[in-house]
Amino acid sequence: MKAVQFSRYGGPEVLEIVEIEAPHPGPGEVRIAVRAAGVNPSDWKRREGQYRAFEEVRFPSGVGVEASGIVDEVGPGVSSTYVGDAVFGYGNGTMAEHAVLTHWVHKPDDLPFEIAGALPVISETAWRSLDELFVKAGETLLVSGAAGGIGSAMIQLARIRGITVIGTASLQKHDYLRELGAIPTTYGPGLAERLRQLAPDGIDAAVDVAGSGIIPELIAITGDPANVLSVADFSAEEYGAKFSHGPPKEPERVLADVARLYSKGLFRLRIEQAFPLEKTAEAQIASAAGRVTGKLVISP
Template sequence: MKAMSFDETGGPEVLHLVDVPQPHAGPGQIRIAVRAAGVNPVDWKIRNGSTLRTLPVPLPHIPGMEAAGVVDEVGADVEGVAVGDEVFGAAQNASAEYAVLDEWAPKPPELTWAQAGGLAMVVETAARGLDLLGLSAGQTLLVNGAAGGVGLAAVQLAQARGARVIGTASRDNQEYLRSLGAAATDYGPGLVERVGPLAPDGVDAALAVSGEGAIPDLIALTGSPDRVVSIGDVTAANHGVTFTTGAEGRAFYSLREAAKLAAAGRLTMPVARALPLAELGEAHRISEAGHVRGKLVVVLD
């Protein structure tokens, strides 16, 4: 099968198209003919070697942790899914013509292949953050960095759970957040003063999706480090804030929650760019540059 791979760590140029044997579904797994695979920041962090200590991978390596496609092989002890079903989920080595899924949900027809291909990891990450915060109906959540994939998933999942959401984003993305029903404001210095008028009853919880710098303001707004969870700011622990990596447990139950919400028109995921598999390196470049609304994906015929 065709796949994108790298033999050494480095820039996007180390990615190249290769022919490799097809993987097969083991017990509890399914295999799909990939129609779209998502690109996440962790993919290029693995590729450039910055995660070698925390997330080592053997080389050569096929990147990609999420995909959508058509089931063509079902492993032992798997029930409720059959060859020919359309699914999305958490994958192994997803930037390829075939990929093995460990966790999955039915793909709603309301989502395109590109949208579904970039959904699994952002939904799981967002749901894990909300769970760690103990978010409940009637509370106000601040999402710092709300226009990327994880941020948009958090906004929509939180609203579906009955929370009121305020999201920070660049000016270009704020109107989109408002179209989803969230309040929106700028990120960066002065956050406490800007959020105050948007949350007259206070902020109950905050999810730090974007990079470093906002944690002190999020603590000030919520009143306690215990009310803040970080996904993107690795300095969180310095402030007594939980930094979640998934090592404490995953929230893959949320894939089916997201599928149901998408089918009901209550969750979507914009696709910033959909590129051919062979242009995965370009997708990595765009992701590294940041400020992507929604998801980047590679698509296969």
Template sequence: MKAIVFDAFGGTEVLHEAEIGIPQPGPGQVRVRVRAVGVNPVDGKIRSGAMGAIFPTTLPAVPGGEIAGVVDAVGEDVDQPKVGDEVLGWSDTGSYAQYALAPAAVLAPKPAGLDWANAAALPVASDGAERVLDLLDVSAGETQLIHGASGTLGTIAVQLAVARGARVIGTAGPANQEYVTSLGATALVYGDNLVQRVRELAPEGVDAVFDAAGKGALEDSITLRGSTTRIVTTADFRAGDLGIVFAEGPQRRSAARLAELAEEAADGTLVTTLSATYPLTEAAKAQQASDAGHNRGKIVLTVD
């Protein structure tokens, strides 16, 4: 099968197309004929070697862990899903490939009204956003500040926080202010005088801060909170030095919750925005765009 592989850690130039063996599902696994792949910032960090302590990687490696596709083989003890079922979820093997293995327990059915690219945009972002909101214990009536509100994770986090009844202030670049507003947040341009501008919007203060941007906003976040409590980042590696929680724990990978959110995405209740789509052969370009940041929504690879 065709796959994207890297044989050394480094920039996107280490990614190349290769012909490798088709994986065979073991007990509890299914094999998915991949139709779309979510490209996540962590993919580039693993490729560069920056996440070696958290995600040990044996080379050569196939990047990625987020898929949407059709089940084409099942291992022992698998009753559901069945061969021919359309699914989305997480893979055990790298997902930048024509086929990937996945635990049957972490795959959700793809609704007919949800296309492949938007299906692939959902698992990692929804899981990560909900995990951080739970860490922050966000509840109705609170004010939540989200940095990077227009990005892959921020897009979903804003909507899930609003659904919990929170008031959300979302920071993003000038070009994404209307987009953040459309998600249900009060939009704010990141940058100079952020503390003052947030306080003008929320003179009563902010109850929790989710940094999905990693653009140096942690110090301002501490000032706004008056402490380091109820601040979580998924993007700023300085967190430990500042006494901030870095959300690096294992994914929950709940198929039941993913199925609920997929239905919401299919009927338009939950917005899954695509920043760009690339064919699998252009995975290096996709990761370049992801590494650069400032993307509105999700970057996806499509697989023929």
């Protein structure tokens, strides 16, 4: 089968399309014929070696941690999932024609493969962040970096919980944020003043998704480091704010709930572009540029 791999840390040029034997699922795993694999910033951060202090990469390494597809092999001990089932979830080396999933749920018929393959990381991260912030119905949440993958999921999951969301994005993405249910504003100088106008009663909590170095500003805006959480800025804890990270806590439950929300028309995801496997490097370059609206996917 064809797969994307890299054999040393480096820029996008280290990515190769290789012909390898398809992997087999171990106990409690399934293998899928991949239909779509979501592109995440962690793909290129891992390739650049940004995680090497806390995560061992064994070369050659596959690329991609999530996908949707059709089950074509079932590992020992797996019940309730059969060859031919449409599923989506977490795996390793998902940017390939076949990939092993370690955590998955069945894909509803009305959820497109393209969207399903892009849901796991963003929906679990958004769900977990809202839980860890203890933000409640009736409160106002600021999402800094609201137009990307996590931001798109967080706006909608927060709105479903009855939370008012103000999201930051560049001006041309404000209609997109409104469609998802957020009140948009721009980021950059004057943010605190713009927020005073939009939320005269104050901002109860803030999530830093963009990792743009504004933790102290978010603490000043919400009045307490305990009201601020980052998923992207490792320095957050130095300021007394929270840093939320994986591994996913209840992956199957969150995926099943998000699939149900999608089927009820309560959750949407814009796929900005789908790339063929051969253009994975191009997709990672686009992701690293930091301007993606919604998500990018690879469709082998």
